[in-house]
Amino acid sequence: MTIAKESVVTMNYTLKNNEGEIIDTSEGREPLVYLHGVGALIQGLENELAGKSAGDKSQIVITPENAYGTRRDDLVRVVSKDGFQGEEELTEGMRVQLDTEHGPAIALVVKIDEAEVTLDLNHLLADMTLHFDVDITAVRAATAEEIAHGHVHGEGGHHH
Numbered sequence: 001m002t003i004a005k006e007s008v009v010t011m012n013y014t015l016k017n018n019e020g021e022i023i024d025t026s027e028g029r030e031p032l033v034y035l036h037g038v039g040a041l042i043q044g045l046e047n048e049l050a051g052k053s054a055g056d057k058s059q060i061v062i063t064p065e066n067a068y069g070t071r072r073d074d075l076v077r078v079v080s081k082d083g084f085q086g087e088e089e090l091t092e093g094m095r096v097q098l099d100t101e102h103g104p105a106i107a108l109v110v111k112i113d114e115a116e117v118t119l120d121l122n123h124l125l126a127d128m129t130l131h132f133d134v135d136i137t138a139v140r141a142a143t144a145e146e147i148a149h150g151h152v153h154g155e156g157g158h159h160h
Protein backbone atom coordinates (compact mmCIF):
# COMPACT_ATOMS: atom_id res chain seq x y z
CA MET A 1 0.00 0.00 0.00
CA THR A 2 1.05 3.58 -0.46
CA ILE A 3 1.39 6.24 2.19
CA ALA A 4 -1.81 8.20 2.75
CA LYS A 5 -3.72 9.67 5.66
CA GLU A 6 -3.86 7.15 8.53
CA SER A 7 -1.01 5.00 7.27
CA VAL A 8 1.57 3.81 9.77
CA VAL A 9 4.97 4.29 8.18
CA THR A 10 8.28 2.74 9.23
CA MET A 11 11.39 4.34 7.77
CA ASN A 12 15.08 4.93 8.23
CA TYR A 13 16.20 8.48 7.64
CA THR A 14 19.17 10.79 7.72
CA LEU A 15 18.78 14.55 7.86
CA LYS A 16 21.58 16.77 6.57
CA ASN A 17 22.00 20.51 6.10
CA ASN A 18 23.21 22.28 2.94
CA GLU A 19 26.80 21.57 3.93
CA GLY A 20 26.12 17.83 4.11
CA GLU A 21 26.54 17.68 7.88
CA ILE A 22 24.31 15.15 9.62
CA ILE A 23 21.76 16.87 11.86
CA ASP A 24 19.82 13.76 12.82
CA THR A 25 19.68 10.13 11.76
CA SER A 26 17.94 6.90 12.67
CA GLU A 27 21.11 4.98 11.80
CA GLY A 28 22.24 2.88 14.74
CA ARG A 29 18.81 3.28 16.35
CA GLU A 30 15.33 1.93 15.81
CA PRO A 31 13.71 3.17 12.59
CA LEU A 32 11.15 5.97 12.86
CA VAL A 33 7.53 4.78 13.04
CA TYR A 34 4.86 7.45 12.63
CA LEU A 35 1.17 7.93 11.90
CA HIS A 36 0.85 9.83 8.62
CA GLY A 37 -1.45 12.81 8.24
CA VAL A 38 -1.79 13.98 11.82
CA GLY A 39 1.15 16.37 11.92
CA ALA A 40 3.67 13.97 13.49
CA LEU A 41 6.32 15.15 11.01
CA ILE A 42 6.79 18.57 9.44
CA GLN A 43 4.21 19.20 6.76
CA GLY A 44 6.76 19.52 3.94
CA LEU A 45 8.15 16.06 4.64
CA GLU A 46 4.74 14.40 4.98
CA ASN A 47 3.68 15.94 1.65
CA GLU A 48 6.71 14.38 -0.09
CA LEU A 49 6.22 10.98 1.56
CA ALA A 50 2.56 10.71 0.52
CA GLY A 51 2.13 8.15 -2.27
CA LYS A 52 5.38 6.30 -1.59
CA SER A 53 5.49 2.66 -0.52
CA ALA A 54 7.72 0.15 1.26
CA GLY A 55 11.03 -0.30 -0.53
CA ASP A 56 11.12 3.28 -1.82
CA LYS A 57 14.31 5.17 -1.14
CA SER A 58 14.26 8.89 -1.79
CA GLN A 59 16.13 12.09 -1.33
CA ILE A 60 13.84 14.88 -0.26
CA VAL A 61 14.84 18.53 -0.05
CA ILE A 62 12.62 20.86 1.97
CA THR A 63 13.01 24.61 2.00
CA PRO A 64 12.81 26.49 5.33
CA GLU A 65 9.32 27.78 4.44
CA ASN A 66 8.04 24.19 4.47
CA ALA A 67 10.15 23.16 7.45
CA TYR A 68 10.95 25.25 10.52
CA GLY A 69 10.53 28.68 8.94
CA THR A 70 12.90 31.56 8.43
CA ARG A 71 14.64 33.40 11.23
CA ARG A 72 12.65 36.27 12.71
CA ASP A 73 14.35 39.19 14.39
CA ASP A 74 11.30 39.77 16.58
CA LEU A 75 11.95 36.41 18.21
CA VAL A 76 15.14 37.79 19.72
CA ARG A 77 14.03 39.39 22.96
CA VAL A 78 15.66 41.19 25.85
CA VAL A 79 14.05 40.34 29.17
CA SER A 80 14.72 41.20 32.78
CA LYS A 81 17.04 38.84 34.62
CA ASP A 82 14.62 38.90 37.55
CA GLY A 83 12.36 36.40 35.78
CA PHE A 84 15.04 33.73 36.09
CA GLN A 85 15.66 34.00 39.80
CA GLY A 86 15.57 30.78 41.73
CA GLU A 87 16.34 28.71 38.64
CA GLU A 88 19.65 27.18 37.66
CA GLU A 89 22.39 29.65 36.89
CA LEU A 90 22.18 31.07 33.37
CA THR A 91 25.10 30.82 31.00
CA GLU A 92 25.41 32.10 27.45
CA GLY A 93 24.74 29.34 24.92
CA MET A 94 22.40 27.35 27.16
CA ARG A 95 18.80 26.60 26.26
CA VAL A 96 15.98 27.42 28.63
CA GLN A 97 12.29 26.63 28.55
CA LEU A 98 9.97 29.63 28.69
CA ASP A 99 6.25 30.11 29.02
CA THR A 100 5.13 32.39 26.20
CA GLU A 101 1.75 33.58 25.01
CA HIS A 102 1.83 30.61 22.58
CA GLY A 103 2.76 28.01 25.20
CA PRO A 104 6.11 26.60 26.23
CA ALA A 105 9.07 27.44 23.99
CA ILE A 106 12.78 26.73 24.02
CA ALA A 107 15.04 29.76 23.88
CA LEU A 108 18.77 30.13 23.40
CA VAL A 109 20.49 32.41 25.90
CA VAL A 110 22.48 34.71 23.62
CA LYS A 111 23.82 37.28 26.06
CA ILE A 112 23.70 37.99 29.78
CA ASP A 113 24.10 41.51 31.10
CA GLU A 114 23.92 43.00 34.58
CA ALA A 115 20.13 43.12 34.67
CA GLU A 116 18.99 41.78 31.31
CA VAL A 117 19.14 38.58 29.32
CA THR A 118 18.95 38.36 25.51
CA LEU A 119 16.99 35.33 24.35
CA ASP A 120 16.60 33.89 20.85
CA LEU A 121 13.32 32.01 20.40
CA ASN A 122 13.96 31.05 16.80
CA HIS A 123 13.83 27.31 16.13
CA LEU A 124 17.22 25.61 16.08
CA LEU A 125 16.52 24.58 12.47
CA ALA A 126 15.06 27.92 11.33
CA ASP A 127 16.50 29.10 7.99
CA MET A 128 17.77 25.60 7.30
CA THR A 129 17.10 23.74 4.06
CA LEU A 130 16.57 20.14 5.10
CA HIS A 131 18.01 17.27 3.06
CA PHE A 132 16.43 13.95 3.98
CA ASP A 133 17.53 10.53 2.80
CA VAL A 134 14.61 8.25 3.54
CA ASP A 135 14.28 4.50 3.18
CA ILE A 136 10.72 3.35 3.71
CA THR A 137 10.66 -0.15 5.12
CA ALA A 138 6.97 -0.70 5.90
CA VAL A 139 3.56 0.86 5.35
CA ARG A 140 0.37 -0.45 6.94
CA ALA A 141 -3.07 0.88 7.76
CA ALA A 142 -3.46 2.29 11.27
CA THR A 143 -5.84 0.49 13.63
CA ALA A 144 -9.01 2.24 14.77
CA GLU A 145 -7.43 2.68 18.19
CA GLU A 146 -4.31 4.29 16.74
CA ILE A 147 -6.43 6.70 14.72
CA ALA A 148 -8.48 7.57 17.82
CA HIS A 149 -5.29 8.19 19.84
CA GLY A 150 -3.44 10.01 17.06
CA HIS A 151 -0.28 7.91 17.48
CA VAL A 152 1.22 4.51 16.71
CA HIS A 153 0.94 1.58 19.11
CA GLY A 154 3.15 -1.47 19.40
CA GLU A 155 6.67 -1.80 18.09
CA GLY A 156 8.32 1.58 17.67
CA GLY A 157 5.24 3.36 18.98
CA HIS A 158 3.66 4.21 22.29
CA HIS A 159 3.15 1.58 24.96
CA HIS A 160 0.30 2.12 27.33
Ligand code: ZN
Pocket residue numbers: 149151153158160
Ligand atom coordinates in the same frame (compact mmCIF):
# COMPACT_ATOMS: atom_id res chain seq x y z
ZN1 ZN B 1 -2.47 5.34 22.40
